[in-house]
Amino acid sequence: xxxxxxxxxxxxxxxxxxxxxxxxxxxxxxxxxxxxxxxxxxxxxxxxxxxxxxxxxxxxxxxxxxxxxxxxxxxxxxxxxxxxxxxxxxxxxxxxxxxxxxxxxxxxxxxxxxxxxxxxxxxxxxxxxxxxxxxxxxxxxxxxxxxxxxxxxxxxxxxxxxxxxxxxxxxxxxxxxxxxxxxxxxxxxxxxxxxxxxxxxxxxxxxxxxxxxxxxxxxxxxxxxxxxxxxxxxxxxxxxxxxxxxxxxxxxxxxxxxxxxxxxxxxxxxxxxxxxxxxxxxxxxxxxxxxxxxxxxxxxxxxxxxxxxxxxxxxxxxxxxxxxxxxxxxxxxxxxxxxxxxxxxxxxxxxxxxxxxxxxxxxxxxxxxxxxxxxxxxx
Amino acid sequence: xxxxxxxxxxxxxxxxxxxxxxxxxxxxxxxxxxxxxxxxxxxxxxxxxxxxxxxxxxxxxxxxxxxxxxxxxxxxxxxxxxxxxxxxxxxxxxxxxxxxxxxxxxxxxxxxxxxxxxxxxxxxxxxxxxxxxxxxxxxxxxxxxxxxxxxxxxxxxxxxxxxxxxxxxxxxxxxxxxxxxxxxxxxxxxxxxxxxxxxxxxxxxxxxxxxxxxxxxxxxxxxxxxxxxxxxxxxxxxxxxxxxxxxxxxxxxxxxxxxxxxxxxxxxxxxxxxxxxxxxxxxxxxxxxxxxxxxxxxxxxxxxxxxxxxxxxxxxxxxxxxxxxxxx
Ligand SMILES: Cc1ncc(C[n+]2csc(CCOP(=O)(O)OP(=O)(O)O)c2C)c(N)n1
Ligand SMILES: [Mg+2]
Numbered sequence: 001x002x003x004x005x006x007x008x009x010x011x012x013x014x015x016x017x018x019x020x021x022x023x024x025x026x027x028x029x030x031x032x033x034x035x036x037x038x039x040x041x042x043x044x045x046x047x048x049x050x051x052x053x054x055x056x057x058x059x060x061x062x063x064x065x066x067x068x069x070x071x072x073x074x075x076x077x078x079x080x081x082x083x084x085x086x087x088x089x090x091x092x093x094x095x096x097x098x099x100x101x102x103x104x105x106x107x108x109x110x111x112x113x114x115x116x117x118x119x120x121x122x123x124x125x126x127x128x129x130x131x132x133x134x135x136x137x138x139x140x141x142x143x144x145x146x147x148x149x150x151x152x153x154x155x156x157x158x159x160x161x162x163x164x165x166x167x168x169x170x171x172x173x174x175x176x177x178x179x180x181x182x183x184x185x186x187x188x189x190x191x192x193x194x195x196x197x198x199x200x201x202x203x204x205x206x207x208x209x210x211x212x213x214x215x216x217x218x219x220x221x222x223x224x225x226x227x228x229x230x231x232x233x234x235x236x237x238x239x240x241x242x243x244x245x246x247x248x249x250x251x252x253x254x255x256x257x258x259x260x261x262x263x264x265x266x267x268x269x270x271x272x273x274x275x276x277x278x279x280x281x282x283x284x285x286x287x288x289x290x291x292x293x294x295x296x297x298x299x300x301x302x303x304x305x306x307x308x309x310x311x312x313x314x315x316x317x318x319x320x321x322x323x324x325x326x327x328x329x330x331x332x333x334x335x336x337x338x339x340x341x342x343x344x345x346x347x348x349x350x351x352x353x354x355x356x357x358x359x360x361x362x363x364x365x366x367x368x369x370x371x372x373x374x375x376x377x378x379x
Numbered sequence: 380x381x382x383x384x385x386x387x388x389x390x391x392x393x394x395x396x397x398x399x400x401x402x403x404x405x406x407x408x409x410x411x412x413x414x415x416x417x418x419x420x421x422x423x424x425x426x427x428x429x430x431x432x433x434x435x436x437x438x439x440x441x442x443x444x445x446x447x448x449x450x451x452x453x454x455x456x457x458x459x460x461x462x463x464x465x466x467x468x469x470x471x472x473x474x475x476x477x478x479x480x481x482x483x484x485x486x487x488x489x490x491x492x493x494x495x496x497x498x499x500x501x502x503x504x505x506x507x508x509x510x511x512x513x514x515x516x517x518x519x520x521x522x523x524x525x526x527x528x529x530x531x532x533x534x535x536x537x538x539x540x541x542x543x544x545x546x547x548x549x550x551x552x553x554x555x556x557x558x559x560x561x562x563x564x565x566x567x568x569x570x571x572x573x574x575x576x577x578x579x580x581x582x583x584x585x586x587x588x589x590x591x592x593x594x595x596x597x598x599x600x601x602x603x604x605x606x607x608x609x610x611x612x613x614x615x616x617x618x619x620x621x622x623x624x625x626x627x628x629x630x631x632x633x634x635x636x637x638x639x640x641x642x643x644x645x646x647x648x649x650x651x652x653x654x655x656x657x658x659x660x661x662x663x664x665x666x667x668x669x670x671x672x673x674x675x676x677x678x679x680x681x682x683x684x685x686x687x688x689x690x691x692x693x694x695x696x697x698x699x700x701x702x703x704x705x706x707x
Contacts, residue, residue: 067505067683119505119682130507130681146509147470148439188438189470216439218415224438291414348682353689357677 029243032086032258034251037317043085043250044313044324047077047306048331050101053110056335057100057117057131061285065343066117069146070131073101075248075280078305079181079211080105082253083275087179087261092140092158094151095181097132098279099144102181106139110338112373115345122345122372126352138374148216149189152208155180156195156270159206163268174268177261178206185216187234188224196238199270207257207264207271208235211247213279218291235272247275248305251312345372383566388421388558390532391497394539395422395459397568399429402457405543408435408444409461409498418463419499419558445471445496449478452494452548459543462498465552466512479548480523495542497551500528501592501642502679502690504556511679515590516641516648518550519619525549525573526619528591532562534617537571545573554592574621578630582610585700586630588653589640590616593672593691597640600696609704619649627653628660635666636703640691645673670703672696 054072061070073080080102084093095102103113108124116123117131125135132146142158145151155178162176186192187210199206210231214221222228232242245256253275260271278300282289289297313319355369385393399405406429411418413426413436426434437444441462448458462468468475475496482492502511519526525547529535535553542549579594580601587597594615601611612630616623631637637657641650654669675689701707 068503068681069506069510119684125681127682128508128680128685130505132507132510133681146507147467149470150509185439188440188443190440190442191470217418218411219436219438223414223436347684348680350685350688352682353675353680353685354677 029259029263031252031255032262033255035254037313037319039085040251040309040313040317041319041327043081043254044306044309045327045331046081046105047250047309048328049110049334050077050080050104051306052328052331052335053100053104053113053338056339057114058281058285060114060117060339066131067119068130068132069097069284070117071098071284072281073098073279075301075304076211076213076277077101078250078253078309079209079247079275079277082250083179083207083209083257085254086257087177090140091176091261092142092162092178093181094142094155094158094178095144096148096151096183096186097144097146098183099132099134103134103136103141103144106136106141108134108136108139108141109373110335111341112371114338115342118342118345119348120342120345121348121352122342123348124371124373126369126371127348128352128356136373149182149186149191152180152182152186152189152192152195153198155206155208156199156204159199159204159270160202163204174205175265176205177264179209180206181209181211183216184210184212184214184221185219185224187231193234193238196235196240196270196272200238200240203268204270205264205268207260207273208240210272210274211277212274213277215279215283215292217283217287220291231274232272240270240272242272242274244274244276247277248303248308250305250309383564384561385532385564386558387529387532387535387553387560387562388419390536390562390564391421391539391553392423392425393564394536394543396425396428398540398543399425399433404455405457405459406433406435407459407461408437408448410437410439410463412436412461417461419555421558422461441467441471442474446474446478448494449474449482449492452479452492453482453490455493457493457543459495459497462496464503464510464512464555465498465500465514466510468496468498468514469512475548475550476518476521476524480521483547484523491546492548493546495539495545495549495551497539497542497553499555499558500552501554501556502674502686505681505683505686506679507681508678513643513674514550515552515619516643516650519649519652520647523548524620526552527573527617528552528619529617530557530579530591530594530615532560532564534571534577536564537569538573538617540570541573544570552591556592571617573618574623576617576623576626577615578612578626579615580611580613582612582634584610584634585636585638585704586612586614586627586634587638587640587696587700588614588616588627590619590649591642593640593642596691596693596696599693600700603693603697604700607701607706609700609706611700616653622653622656624653624656624660627657631657631661632664635664637661637665637669638672638696638699638703639669640672640696640699642674642691644676645671646676648673667703667705670699672699
């Protein structure tokens, strides 16, 4: 088993903060190389897509097309995009309720994501899950989950399954890695510690991605968590290696995650990554954000992940302002079309109320039916 | 008594604040209860009045802070634990069911647990499968706890005061959908005792028994049925443990028909328990078997149309009453 170097805030250097290299006794993780322009452009497009999607989500909520609890991802786009880009399409992903961005980054068509929130048959879960529960089997997305922390043992379980499949069923070497996201509020749930202990104990290849946006609802992290500035101590206690990554820098996210994911895959071991980020909007749709200052928000928004990638692409990869505008226009059109599609998608028919309760036909229940996104009947 | 109309949520706040003024052993803890003034603004102003040692913000650690409060209650403190939603109490199922409810019994009467767990219960409106729990049937199965469900502002205050003064663990189930409703709440001190059902409407043809938010639909149904010449008597059970079966039986002996409206699922539920007791005690009085209205036997769907169809509603209650009274 790989031991963990104990870091304290005092010996945490500038480089360690920014470069996110992780010192382990047996392995020194290097950031993986900078990808080529085409890939960077793809990430920019994804982040623009998520932001535009979330803006339209908020509008739709205001227009009462969406109900219940709804949490948008604006500000945190680089976390999902950079980390998901670093794993394979068949690696499992599981997370909490702030899940639209991850679903899109994972490849869900925005129209199915929007239709889910509209409660329509075209939604990824046929309108039965809602905003907090994006599930996408073809893209190996095992759901957004509403109970804070509940997804963390599931992440451990998904990693258990891939390892079991690879080693026991295929008689080969464990070759997958699971991404399991959680918020800074979720680290206070007991379930998370049990999930980490099990992952450490059974050598399971799961990366716990802590999206530290510094608030859980109205509670600033230091008001709810001990060692708030040294969260890695929580994983160290379970023998799990850690890294701290700038979650507002998609390139850095990718470079760190690529080497971490490769290491987890190779070693079949868990990892804990703190991605430092910020949610620009309120917790949900009804949050006046009285617990923080507008100055703090402005300061945080100055380090915007999209601005930073745009700048990098313009300065070093020959992207022009016109190029960006064109991309924004395309993304706006794509999201507008998704909204229109979702509006036209029929209300979920009443017989769906009784479907999917059991797998088998049983009494009143009439079995299951595939969501449209899995039927190839998208139009 | 002077006439004063306030919101259900403010009635809850008054009950907690008055009891905290009277008894320093009472304190409030939960997520966002202090600085945020409560996720649903129920504890508004309480941090200012009582300070951070008695109005305590917790991390999202339901199992931990429930257990902590139970430990404190074992020493005679009187915690009020706010669950943002009873849906989240499932994370704390072990402490609240195993420790709070059984402590007295397991210790042979040595350690009690004077604690109140309170929060929103039931579907709040498109909150989906995990956030729409009606825990009453699930938890009512467990001996050692009391369970109260106030329907209006008057009961919210009076019953919460009773709950806080009770030496047993009380599960206090509020409804997000009722928080903004208003009602008469006297300035003068009062409490509402547990185990006393309230006849909210008198009638001779059919007894409707319910708790909490569905009573609203029962009343709508009664209005509609009155136009058809069916006079319903509505009984608000108020507490599930203890259950005032006597008031219910007396009513059914008069009307000879009964409909139970329970927002939880039907299988092994509060509704099935009440129906069973009515069948037993009113065996010779009943003109028909007890009819029941529940949420459909499926997880709560998100889509608005499905959720509407799933929940108990006025139409379903009317149909049940018509069927029970042979008017369909
Ligand atoms: C067990 C449980 N308790 C409480 C809640 C209510 N709740 C929903 S989100 C949230 C805050 C979580 O914050 P964090 O984990 O930091 O994630 P973020 O919202 O910042 O993405 C709370 C308290 C819940 N959903 N589940
Ligand atoms: Mg957070």
